[in-house]
Amino acid sequence: MNSQTNRITASMSRIAIVCAVGLLAACGETAGSSSSNTASAPGITASEIKIGSTQPLTGPAAPGYSEIAPAANAYFQYVNAHGGIFGRKITYEYLDDGYNPTNTASVTRKLVLQDKVFAVFNALGTPTHLAVVDYLNSEKVPDLFVASGCNCWNDTSKYPYTFGWQPDYTIEGKILGQYIQQNFSGKKVGYFYQNDEFGLDGVKGLDQQMAASNVSSRQNYVPTNTNVAPQIAALQASGAQVVVSYTIPAFTALALLTAAKLNYHPTWVVSNVGSDVPTLTGLLTTFSKGAVGAQLLTGMVTDIYEPPVSDASNAWIKLFKQIHDQYSSSLPWDGNVLYGMTAAYTFVQTIKAAGRNPTRSGLVKTLETTRLSGGPGLAPYGYSPNNHLGFLGVQVATIGADGSVTTAGPVYTSSDNGSISQYAGSPSTPPSSGIPS
Amino acid sequence: MAIRLARWPSRTTPTLGRHLALAVGAAILLLLLSSQIGAYDDYNLAEVAIFVIAVAGLNVLTGVNGQLSLGHGALMAIGAYTTSLILRGHDVPLILVLVASVASASLIGAVFGIAAARLRGPYLAGATLALAVGLPQIATRYSHVFGGEEGLTVTPPGPPDWLGADFPPERWMAWIAIAAALVTIVLLANLLQSSVGRSFKAVRDHEAAAALAGIDVARTQVHAFVVSSACAGLAGSLFAYWSGLTAPAGFGVALSLQLLSAIVIGGLGSLSGAVWGSIILVIIPALTGGLASSLSLASSVANNLPLAIYGSVLVLAMLLVPNGIDGGLRRLLVLARTRWTGAPSTHKGVVDWDDPSGG
Numbered sequence A: 001m002n003s004q005t006n007r008i009t010a011s012m013s014r015i016a017i018v019c020a021v022g023l024l025a026a027c028g029e030t031a032g033s034s035s036s037n038t039a040s041a042p043g044i045t046a047s048e049i050k051i052g053s054t055q056p057l058t059g060p061a062a063p064g065y066s067e068i069a070p071a072a073n074a075y076f077q078y079v080n081a082h083g084g085i086f087g088r089k090i091t092y093e094y095l096d097d098g099y100n101p102t103n104t105a106s107v108t109r110k111l112v113l114q115d116k117v118f119a120v121f122n123a124l125g126t127p128t129h130l131a132v133v134d135y136l137n138s139e140k141v142p143d144l145f146v147a148s149g150c151n152c153w154n155d156t157s158k159y160p161y162t163f164g165w166q167p168d169y170t171i172e173g174k175i176l177g178q179y180i181q182q183n184f185s186g187k188k189v190g191y192f193y194q195n196d197e198f199g200l201d202g203v204k205g206l207d208q209q210m211a212a213s214n215v216s217s218r219q220n221y222v223p224t225n226t227n228v229a230p231q232i233a234a235l236q237a238s239g240a241q242v243v244v245s246y247t248i249p250a251f252t253a254l255a256l257l258t259a260a261k262l263n264y265h266p267t268w269v270v271s272n273v274g275s276d277v278p279t280l281t282g283l284l285t286t287f288s289k290g291a292v293g294a295q296l297l298t299g300m301v302t303d304i305y306e307p308p309v310s311d312a313s314n315a316w317i318k319l320f321k322q323i324h325d326q327y328s329s330s331l332p333w334d335g336n337v338l339y340g341m342t343a344a345y346t347f348v349q350t351i352k353a354a355g356r357n358p359t360r361s362g363l364v365k366t367l368e369t370t371r372l373s374g375g376p377g378l379a380p381y382g383y384s385p386n387n388h389l390g391f392l393g394v395q396v397a398t399i400g401a402d403g404s405v406t407t408a409g410p411v412y413t414s415s416d417n418g419s420i421s422q423y424a425g426s427p428s429t430p431p432s433s434g435i436p437s
Numbered sequence B: 001m002a003i004r005l006a007r008w009p010s011r012t013t014p015t016l017g018r019h020l021a022l023a024v025g026a027a028i029l030l031l032l033l034s035s036q037i038g039a040y041d042d043y044n045l046a047e048v049a050i051f052v053i054a055v056a057g058l059n060v061l062t063g064v065n066g067q068l069s070l071g072h073g074a075l076m077a078i079g080a081y082t083t084s085l086i087l088r089g090h091d092v093p094l095i096l097v098l099v100a101s102v103a104s105a106s107l108i109g110a111v112f113g114i115a116a117a118r119l120r121g122p123y124l125a126g127a128t129l130a131l132a133v134g135l136p137q138i139a140t141r142y143s144h145v146f147g148g149e150e151g152l153t154v155t156p157p158g159p160p161d162w163l164g165a166d167f168p169p170e171r172w173m174a175w176i177a178i179a180a181a182l183v184t185i186v187l188l189a190n191l192l193q194s195s196v197g198r199s200f201k202a203v204r205d206h207e208a209a210a211a212l213a214g215i216d217v218a219r220t221q222v223h224a225f226v227v228s229s230a231c232a233g234l235a236g237s238l239f240a241y242w243s244g245l246t247a248p249a250g251f252g253v254a255l256s257l258q259l260l261s262a263i264v265i266g267g268l269g270s271l272s273g274a275v276w277g278s279i280i281l282v283i284i285p286a287l288t289g290g291l292a293s294s295l296s297l298a299s300s301v302a303n304n305l306p307l308a309i310y311g312s313v314l315v316l317a318m319l320l321v322p323n324g325i326d327g328g329l330r331r332l333l334v335l336a337r338t339r340w341t342g343a344p345s346t347h348k349g350v351v352d353w354d355d356p357s358g359g
Helices: A002-029 A068-081 A101-114 A126-130 A133-138 A169-183 A197-209 A229-237 A249-261 A277-287 A315-327 A335-353 A360-369 B002-010 B015-036 B039-064 B072-087 B094-116 B121-141 B169-193 B195-205 B207-212 B217-243 B253-266 B271-288 B305-320 B324-341
Strands: A048-055 A089-096 A119-121 A143-146 A162-164 A189-194 A215-221 A242-246 A267-270 A301-304 A393-399 A405-413
Touching: A048 A068, A048 A101, A068 A089, A068 A315, A068 A335, A089 A101, A101 A119, A101 A126, A101 A133, A101 B039, A101 B217, A126 A197, A133 A143, A133 A162, A143 A335, A169 A197, A169 A242, A169 A267, A169 A301, A169 A393, A169 A405, A189 A197, A189 A229, A197 A215, A197 A242, A215 A229, A229 A249, A242 A249, A249 A267, A249 A277, A277 A335, A301 A405, A315 A335, A335 A360, B015 B039, B015 B169, B039 B072, B039 B169, B039 B195, B039 B217, B039 B253, B039 B271, B072 B094, B072 B121, B072 B217, B072 B253, B094 B121, B094 B217, B121 B253, B169 B195, B169 B217, B169 B271, B195 B207, B195 B217, B207 B217, B253 B271, B253 B305, B253 B324, B271 B305, B271 B324, B305 B324
Parallel strands: A048 A089, A048 A119, A119 A143, A143 A162, A189 A215, A189 A242, A242 A267, A267 A301
Antiparallel strands: A301 A393, A393 A405
16 A cells, blocks of 8 residues: 555656656747746646546446547657647546446536536546536536436536537438438338437437438337347348448347348348447458458448548548557557547647637537547538537548548438538548647 | 243343344444545445345344245345335325335235245245346336336435535435335344344254244245345345336346345354345455456456456355354454453354343
């Protein structure tokens, strides 16, 4: 116990020295400027910005998702190594909640009360984060870029400090539904979805676009039961030629394998949540004990809101791949890692826009009033005083025989109840430093 | 036995008075402690107090009465869901909610206890495990009532106005939980000193002998199950207030096994063992939680480190103090007394909790 305390003290003093050196360097840089760094808010000192998160590092949601926070941290380390934010280093403390909402409630209080983080960033999961969203807002802690597409985060009167990030599942469902109507007209469509907020919100969006008479069967599953054979058989029996799948990766893989076993080969349309090619390839190989792999993914339709992770020619992918190789090479290179880094990029954009000495309420105001642009996202951010959604849309894409993801058609944007419109903006390129200016 | 009877009159203070005096002393100490520590430590203190209630109840069932339960997490869930359902859309005073939660858990516990009284050893373990596995699924199946995976939220009790506007709600929650834990411990301690407590132990030690002595074995076992379920219900209700949420994932098999490991680590059959076990249960995850992001290890190692440390502590505790922390402390006490007084110890290795000095 004592030696541990000593070690912590020792490492803290080392950090302090490093920070002090960094601070001196920063002072030298900004000698001409009139302002200097102050401890403007909890979690902000002259040399540090401390943020926290709750993540499923262990437990049922850990495969894949446990990579997100370390990947975001890799981007923060890259920023820290290149001067930080106004000379401040970002310290990212992510705690394990095992995807258990009760644990989330407990570790979030640790972040707020004990570690005194400036903001909670990218906390993962719908049921887990619903457990703490009231608490964070009553404590007035910025709750940025929740890693879940539930539209529950877009409630500006009840949750003024909470902001979503990824496109909400209903918007995604609408754009997928429109694609199916346009490209598979006259075909019978079946639904396969997770029986919770995630699947039900997706279905809500699909139903807004699909003709009800085209939907031949609606099947759902709960993540605790891995036998999906009855549902897949029912979809097959209904004659569905297209199956829309609102599934997490493990259940996308289970559905594909079960269908293949039943000799059922519909066109699969899978939500972005459950369609990352490297993750699925790994799961398919594991579940089938090596019998099949990526070949089951050929022809799958999905959607993306970040550049495809396999597109090595994309400047954003090049940048993030290079950061991945330098700072987190023990992680696989896949969609989860890209997700973490992209979210981290949005955070750096936001905290820079909030100015040299940000406050908690100032950060919220900045997000609502500054149009953030020029990030890796394909669709624009939706942040405004009455909208706390992140990306407003997605781009439909197909998966080729070699596992590559090819976009099909333009980026579309929408809202939960509004119409779908084509996004006119063009993709951005990263700044040469790799850090938003 | 004759010696024990002869010694009895020398304990002049009645049991209840002695226990009450100890509880008041503990209450004053904890009140002072909770006012000196930060809000997050108060939050953890409340968790310890809540676990003390559940673990003490389980210890009466398993340690004192000899019935193994792998399903106490489910009984906590009954208390928690009762609380959440009562508070959904209604503002009911805390004390009434607690009483209702205790009542509902006791009722379910009585029904289950009747079944459990017919079962022995691995069959009893299996039946209670089924409770732990099956019950949370009901919440997912009937999600329109129980809120499904997302669960039901509970507004934590706010501190009364006379404590001031700056009074941390976590400290108020800690006070409530500590008060409930002390009341529970006093009641259980008295129960165990009474004839009911003696029948519990008699049934544990030898069922046939207990029956020959005129004890209704089955009824005694059901009684123990009800007492234990009532404690679990109270703990579950406070747990709902404390975490602000009742969701099936919070009451999985892992919780039941944690409770069981707490009574073994703390000391089987002793109430102070329940306190030690609960402290271990709360303090290790709280201390190790930040390791994943603070150490520069590969994430696959760092992510699992807190769980590995937790597991190692449990293994070490079993190796070093097989009678639990309480058993270890008492043995140290006996050794120290023997050394200082020079009197030979009559201690035979089995700790009698009624008279741990071995006299």
